[in-house]
Amino acid sequence: MKKLTFFNHKGGVGKTTLTVSVADALADLGLRVLLIDADPQCNLTSYYLDEHLLDELLGESGTDDGGTIWSAIKPVVDGKGGVRKFDLYEVREDKIWLCPGDVLLADYEEELPAAWTGSFARKERDYDVTCVLHDMAEEMAARYEVDIVLFDIGPNVGPLNRSILLGSDAFITPVAADLFSLRALSTVGRSVDRWIRDWATIRSLASPVAQKRLLKGTPVYLGYVTSAYKVFSGRSSTKPHEFWERKIAPRVKDRVVDVLGAIHPSFVPYSPQNKLAAIKNFHSIVWRRKPRTAGWQSGSFAVM
Template sequence: MTSIALFNNKGGVGKTTLAYHLAHMLSRLGYKVLAVDLDPQANLTSMCLDESEIEELWNTSSELIAQGAAPATLHGTGRVQEGQTIADAVWPILEGTGDAAHVEPAPLKPGLWLLPGSLDLSRFEDKLSNEWFKSFAGDPAAVRTTTAFHRIVKHAAQAVQADVVLIDVGPNLGAINRAALIAADSVLMPLAADLFSLKGLSNLGPTLRGWRRSWQTLVLPQVPANISAPAATMTPLGYVIMQPGIRLDRPVKAYERWLQRIPALYSGAVLDQHPPSHDDNQYRIATLRNYRSLMPLAHDARKPMFDLKAADGALGSTQTYVQTCYREFRDLAENVLRRVDEVR
């Protein structure tokens, strides 16, 4: 089993959309996939489940359903159960009553499961932040808190015998993301060709190295034998360029200067290579065109863009676009798996 965190310090680059479609494509290719929503905004959960399922999962009345803006479907379908989110799993730690609880993944389709998120996960931020430096001294309670995500994800992955775990995290360098990334074997970075993504890369690389170094040198040697802890490898797999929506065949000219700067910045800031490499093909896993016109159809159909049919509204030339989308995500999935094998 391998775990991959999808992360960029800059938001709005399509990270969750990428995680959702990559998870579906990997399962299409025959792999057992567990998608994990460790973003307190729970965007991946909202993409995977319909409104009534989220209402049931969170035990909270949906305003959209109440206002008639979202359809109310029958409860008890079996895909979700109340209290089975990441936030529920860490609640015993927050209350001081025990270790993280096990939660059961929600089946989305054969070979694909979701470990759902919740907005309540944000409550765990302060607890993780306070316990980080205490874990350097080998404090068992602090180590148990910092490694909670690792054990939750590990148990869920074992329960479904997952081949690949995809972890979606929020766009920041806070304590929740630190704990999430420490639990990941590798990191895949979606990027937009703009100043903000490049600035995010320059922040991200040194931060990841600092977290890895602190964990492996200061914490791991002192972890009690009865606490399962991650190795915090966080190996960078590469980056995926998410094209802007103005042109479909190639990035617009205004973005080319940013594209040209990404390879050197990635190899220097993220991989700590000096001198940095300017070879774009060495670390760029894929370039995905903008499929914004397909997203509304996919959202209404509750399926990936590359699975849209004529009955979903993908008619005429749009169906050709769907087929192009399928080829690009299939190539992306195969390239990601290839990179995982290369860095092992």
């Protein structure tokens, strides 16, 4: 089982859309996929889940009957037990399952800075809090026999995303062809570099027994996917997108690939071929909604 995260702290680059599309593509190849909505905004969950069911789920997430990501990790965060099991939502028959997101994941994120500091001091509880999302993912993946876990995360470089990235096997950067996405790449590279180095220190301080259960801290950079949203600004947007598109590859190499490669070449195994795909604009992606389980709908994507 592998864990893959789509990560860019710049918002509006199509992370959730790409996550859903990749999940369907992997399912078409015969793989079993677990989707984990680790963004407190719950966009991935909102895509699949009827709003009335989502409202009910969020209202019960802090109870013993809860069925969200927060419901699963709350006992660990509260220091009152292990990861709580609940039935996941089958959003594509025998192929894709969803762990719903929760706005209360923001409460968990508030605990993470202290847990990070405590991990340097080799405190077991702080290890538990830092690693709990991946402990949860591995339990769910084993129970549903999935081949790959896809994390959909929020647009930031905060402690929640740090923990998710450090436990992932690999990550992909969705990038829009615009100035702000280009600028954000610098922060992506610096942040991941710092997280990897700091976590390596935490692992080196841990006992041999503790090291076996800690996050691996070795997320491989697979590359980036570009997109160009159609912007109605009273003038053609094609040329500006082409202008920024040409600047993305050298910026990725300079600010992400070279930075992570300086830690070890194994972090960037596909360099210099880091561009994975390009989507001209998300208006070209059309979903056809298909009924799934009761109260749920999923979509398969077709590029027109």
